[in-house]
Amino acid sequence: MKQSLSSRVSLIYALSVRNLWRQRRRNTILLVSVICAITGVVVLNSLIRGMQLQMVDQVVYNLNGHITLHAPDYRSDPAITRGFLEDFEEFTRKLDSENLAGWATRIKIPAVVMSERETRGVQIVGLDPAQEDISVVADLPIEGSFLANSADNRIVLGRALLTQLRTKIGHRIVVVMQDINSKSKEVGFQIAGVYDSDSEGMEKHVIFAGKGALQQFLDSKSITELSIRFNTRLIPPDGLESISQSFPNLETVDWKNIDPILAFMYESVNAMVYIWLAIVFTALVFGLMNTFITAVLERTQEIGLCKSMGMKSSLVLYQVVTESLIVMFLGLIGGLLLSWGVLQLLGDGIDLSAFAAGVEMLNLAPKIRPAVVWQDVSIVVIATVFLALVASLYPAIRAVRLDPLIALRD
Amino acid sequence: MATEILTLNNVTRIYGKEATQVNALTDVSLSITKGEFVSIVGPSGCGKSTLLNIMGALDQPTSGEVHFDGNSLDEMSRGELTDLRLQKFGFVFQAFNLLPVLTAAENVQFILQLLGFARYERQSRTREILDALGLVDVADRPATELSGGQQQRIAIARALVGEPALLFADEPSANLDSTATRELCELLQQINTDRGITVVTATHDPLVMGYTNRSIHLEDGRVVEDKSNP
Ligand SMILES: Nc1ncnc2c1ncn2[C@@H]1O[C@H](COP(=O)(O)OP(=O)(O)O)[C@@H](O)[C@H]1O
Numbered sequence: 001m002k003q004s005l006s007s008r009v010s011l012i013y014a015l016s017v018r019n020l021w022r023q024r025r026r027n028t029i030l031l032v033s034v035i036c037a038i039t040g041v042v043v044l045n046s047l048i049r050g051m052q053l054q055m056v057d058q059v060v061y062n063l064n065g066h067i068t069l070h071a072p073d074y075r076s077d078p079a080i081t082r083g084f085l086e087d088f089e090e091f092t093r094k095l096d097s098e099n100l101a102g103w104a105t106r107i108k109i110p111a112v113v114m115s116e117r118e119t120r121g122v123q124i125v126g127l128d129p130a131q132e133d134i135s136v137v138a139d140l141p142i143e144g145s146f147l148a149n150s151a152d153n154r155i156v157l158g159r160a161l162l163t164q165l166r167t168k169i170g171h172r173i174v175v176v177m178q179d180i181n182s183k184s185k186e187v188g189f190q191i192a193g194v195y196d197s198d199s200e201g202m203e204k205h206v207i208f209a210g211k212g213a214l215q216q217f218l219d220s221k222s223i224t225e226l227s228i229r230f231n232t233r234l235i236p237p238d239g240l241e242s243i244s245q246s247f248p249n250l251e252t253v254d255w256k257n258i259d260p261i262l263a264f265m266y267e268s269v270n271a272m273v274y275i276w277l278a279i280v281f282t283a284l285v286f287g288l289m290n291t292f293i294t295a296v297l298e299r300t301q302e303i304g305l306c307k308s309m310g311m312k313s314s315l316v317l318y319q320v321v322t323e324s325l326i327v328m329f330l331g332l333i334g335g336l337l338l339s340w341g342v343l344q345l346l347g348d349g350i351d352l353s354a355f356a357a358g359v360e361m362l363n364l365a366p367k368i369r370p371a372v373v374w375q376d377v378s379i380v381v382i383a384t385v386f387l388a389l390v391a392s393l394y395p396a397i398r399a400v401r402l403d404p405l406i407a408l409r410d
Numbered sequence: 411m412a413t414e415i416l417t418l419n420n421v422t423r424i425y426g427k428e429a430t431q432v433n434a435l436t437d438v439s440l441s442i443t444k445g446e447f448v449s450i451v452g453p454s455g456c457g458k459s460t461l462l463n464i465m466g467a468l469d470q471p472t473s474g475e476v477h478f479d480g481n482s483l484d485e486m487s488r489g490e491l492t493d494l495r496l497q498k499f500g501f502v503f504q505a506f507n508l509l510p511v512l513t514a515a516e517n518v519q520f521i522l523q524l525l526g527f528a529r530y531e532r533q534s535r536t537r538e539i540l541d542a543l544g545l546v547d548v549a550d551r552p553a554t555e556l557s558g559g560q561q562q563r564i565a566i567a568r569a570l571v572g573e574p575a576l577l578f579a580d581e582p583s584a585n586l587d588s589t590a591t592r593e594l595c596e597l598l599q600q601i602n603t604d605r606g607i608t609v610v611t612a613t614h615d616p617l618v619m620g621y622t623n624r625s626i627h628l629e630d631g632r633v634v635e636d637k638s639n640p
């Protein structure tokens with residue numbers, strides 16, 4: 001006969017909804033501010049996350065990969081003498097179980113290039129074009145032609161370096177490197193093509209040669225790095241450990257080690273996301289609390305009446321909390337829908353090329369594409385519910401403490 | 411022997427402290443018997459509301475004891491007093507009685523919801539009581555659109571719907587004209603005789619007093635007369 005819980009729940013719900021509706025103008029303003037706050041947090045966080053991931057993409061994409069493996073002493077003195085042997089089958093077997101976009105082996109050593117007129121210090125990168133679909137190399141705009149294969153004995157320069165050397169496609173240049181015996185070796189290369197890059201630094205300092213051809217010139221079968229790119233934008237949780245266990249004799253370097261400044265920025269962005277969330281929600285909590293205190297004060301008599309007739313303190317408390325939860329729940333739904341709409345509009349990214357100079361300095365892509373990180377969104381959802389409880393608790397306790405006699409006195 | 415439902419022993423209620431203190435009730439001893447229709451009368455400020463609130467477990471005496479059905483209210487927790495009010499008492503207040511966001515019928519159902527009755531039971535009991543009090547016509551009207559007399563009758567319906575042992579009414583006719591007052595008193599009388607519910611009402615209106623079968627006269631917080639009306 002008695003269905004105590006459901007009958008009380010329906011009472012609380014009816015009272016909450018109607019009391020909210022009674023002050024619809026005030027509560028609509030409150031709802032709109034909740035929607036705006038949630039949308040602001042979700043959209044801005046998505047932009048910040050997009051920017052953050054693009055920063056990582058850039059490093060990973062730029063001939064680094066997520067993880068690069070070297071001989072242990074290579075990084076202190078990059079030379080072919082500090083390389084290691086490439087065992088294609090072993091690498092394939094070890095990397096097979098990882099979720100990779102691909103891997104590439106390279107030689108990266110310092111060199112000096114000379115034209116008839118100029119001399120410049122550069123980094124020569126010996127690569128196999130067939131493996132480079134995981135790096136920026138595959139997408140560089142090329143004038144002339146790129147290396148046909150690993151054995152191609154020509155060379156590709158950046159546009160800025162070509163200008164500095166005052167030479168042309170098809171001409172020859174001389175490259176001086178240290179060979180496997182630490183002897184200087186001069187090799188003449190024909191310029192196959194010129195690439196353009198967003199980064200002038202790269203155009204000036206990075207030149208490409210065939211890996212096999214370079215090994216022949218240097219009298220060595222070594223490579224200096226194995227570069228790995230995962231199928232995900234970030235390294236999967238145990239990816240680094242798994243790779244370093246597979247290659248115990250090599251040094252494992254992830255993108256954070258390769259670019260410590262960027263890694264620091266990346267971590268700072270994490271903190272920024274949460275600080276920003278905390279600021280917005282703290283501001284919101286006071287707005288909410290104020291509204292619900294007002295709501296309790298203007299209903300003093302009604303609350304007193306309910307209590308005098310025998311409404312339990314817990315129900316008085318739930319009633320105020322329920323009002324807050326309803327507003328926050330609607331605000332959450334509205335905010336997430338609006339965020340979705342705004343992100344849909346921003347899907348192509350926001351063009352920052354007007355600020356290109358600053359953007360390049362910060363190593364950012366000229367267009368920011370928002371990235372929705374579900375963990376951030378779920379934190380917003382949890383924070384909203386938490387906020388609804390926190391903001392209504394004090395007003396609810398005030399309602400509970402009302403003396404029904406004083407409340408009823410006219 | 412008639413059953414005593416509510417007993418007060420040497421009840422004193424003092425408001426405030428030291429210099430500003432007010433003795434609202436002084437040494438009141440009385441008992442209410444099951445089935446009585448009692449009026450508490452006296453001029454404004456004599457302590458009628460204070461007495462009613464103490465009887466109704468809404469307020470606690472500064473000294474003295476109150477027993478309901480043989481149990482001391484003094485020994486009950488806040489929660490137990492709340493339950494007692496919900497389950498055993500019905501209240502009709504002077505002016506502010508109905509929740510403005512609910513309809514007339516919903517205000518009546520309110521008590522049944524607090525008591526935890528199922529939906530069907532709530533609705534049939536509410537219909538029944540509104541029917542008995544001739545209030546079916548206004549059942550679905552918002553509380554704010556009812557006349558003063560209708561509001562007080564709905565308040566009585568609400569006080570009755572939970573089938574309380576005792577109904578307290580604090581100057582229920584204060585805002586009503588004499589016709590409406592008569593109708594209200596007839597209703598209280600009918601409840602008392604037909605349903606056997608004990609009714610205690612505070613009033614300073616001789617018209618109301620005339621309907622009751624016992625009147626307790628207060629003056630400056632003391633009982634000065636307690637007599638049966640023939
Ligand atoms: N909460 C209170 N604080 C201080 N004095 C009060 C309070 N309630 C009532 N009083 C005083 O107690 C006396 C009795 O009041 P009350 O019981 O309301 O009288 P009545 O209902 O007969 O008009 C009055 O002098 C009144 O001013």
Ligand SMILES: [Mg+2]
Pocket residue numbers: 458459460580581
């Ligand atoms: Mg009074």
